[in-house]
Amino acid sequence: MDGPRASNTPAYLRIAAELRAQIVSGDLPPDAQLPTEHELAERWGVARQTARNGLMELVREGLVVGRRPLGHFVRKREQMDYRPQEESRPAARPEMDTFVNQVSAEGREPSQTIDVALVKATPDIASRLQVEEGALVVARRRVRLINGQPVNINDSHHPLDIVKDTPIMSPADVPIGTNQLLADLGYPQVRAVDEIFVRMPTPEQIHRLDLSRGTPVALHYVTGYTADDRPVRCTVNVLPGDLHRIVFDRTFERKWTR
Amino acid sequence: MDGPRASNTPAYLRIAAELRAQIVSGDLPPDAQLPTEHELAERWGVARQTARNGLMELVREGLVVGRRPLGHFVRKREQMDYRPQEESRPAARPEMDTFVNQVSAEGREPSQTIDVALVKATPDIASRLQVEEGALVVARRRVRLINGQPVNINDSHHPLDIVKDTPIMSPADVPIGTNQLLADLGYPQVRAVDEIFVRMPTPEQIHRLDLSRGTPVALHYVTGYTADDRPVRCTVNVLPGDLHRIVFDRTFERKWTR
DNA sequence: GAGTGGTCTAGACCACATC
């Protein structure tokens, strides 16, 4: 007998394994179309659901994307560099600059949407801004896009009292940059803490970033402090894993000789 | 009518949504058991497969883990800090130190396995070490464990010619640290490039790290260069997303005043 | 042994973008 269980690994995993091998070997190059569920089912002598499970395994791994109703295709990876240090450095130019320069240099068209809202602090923001959970904070939410496709989310949160009635609360670009503006308001940041978490996206993130299945995200929190250790900014960057390479370059202060 | 399609969202997603809400609200706390597939199917009036699909949705999101044959449970997150700078700083103490100190301070038991092999350079390693793809390089592979559970992979790769016949090729701890050893051999590193990628794990990574579904990983590459810009080390750290918080803390050189 | 999830089948109907 050589039914679906000829070997002891489930049929759908063997289907997935074969396709995976073809993908990583380059036999099935990026953007190539995979066999349809029907074809796979017939070729392997299994039910469509079983063939489909094999396909879904690769989708969850991020190797394959479905384009309804065309079929499944090998995922193409193009990553742009993301430099946390520049994102959070005081010297950084106004809000869009790093992003705009990098993207337009590549001949692609950058844009962003901004909206500002008064929101109740979620636990993660509350603890970083040292306010009560549920307290009102200002959320300046931006989505950056390339050629109309969202590539990352950048939500800055500030304690209400320090940005009230300032341009930060207006949903428009701040030419000098919000960090410089905060400094001008008497809250210069002298220190920042960067944290990165890696997880699967929430349904809301999937929606805002138009993520396909099998795309994890990096959450990059930047909390900026003034000289007296007061947090005045907590920025949450959401970076789809398939689009970003997080890079930092360091020179060692002490050399490795003794 | 109120069949499985009473609303236009699929039944399995509505089931997932309800459970998700209970989890994020804390109604179903970490480690709590979810209803069995049977119970869900009956309660919602759907087939078991449909209820199961709802459950799997949450598993893929990383909110829920299955413990066969007990059932599904709300995932408990415990993250340890991972500091890229310390991992790649020359001043870092010998191989296990940072890790050992941090973990044993928490009353848990750290350990590691080491194996060393001559392997053909994969494309990612080859390009970073500036060798031909497929050329032989030395891979010093370590898995770090806490209480016997693997928590991260740390694979260092070196060009064969510079580490041949040195203690680096022995699968034992190097008390002074491999970076110091490289320096002693005449290859002090003065600069490093850090790259972080976020993806779903490969089957091999799932196996080595004993990952459950819905766990993305961060790949942290550190490439170390000597003063004449020769790469002498390429380390690949694989960090399960559910176990790690990547942190770095910075003080701004230039203050934000003008 | 009981009960959990893991896999599988052979059908079915539907939504949807491209043709």
Added chain:
DNA sequence: ATGTGGTCTAGACCACTCT
């Protein structure tokens, strides 16, 4: 209109681990 995937059903058998 066609063909793709997306969802769903009502059964079935199996593997595993807890008790």
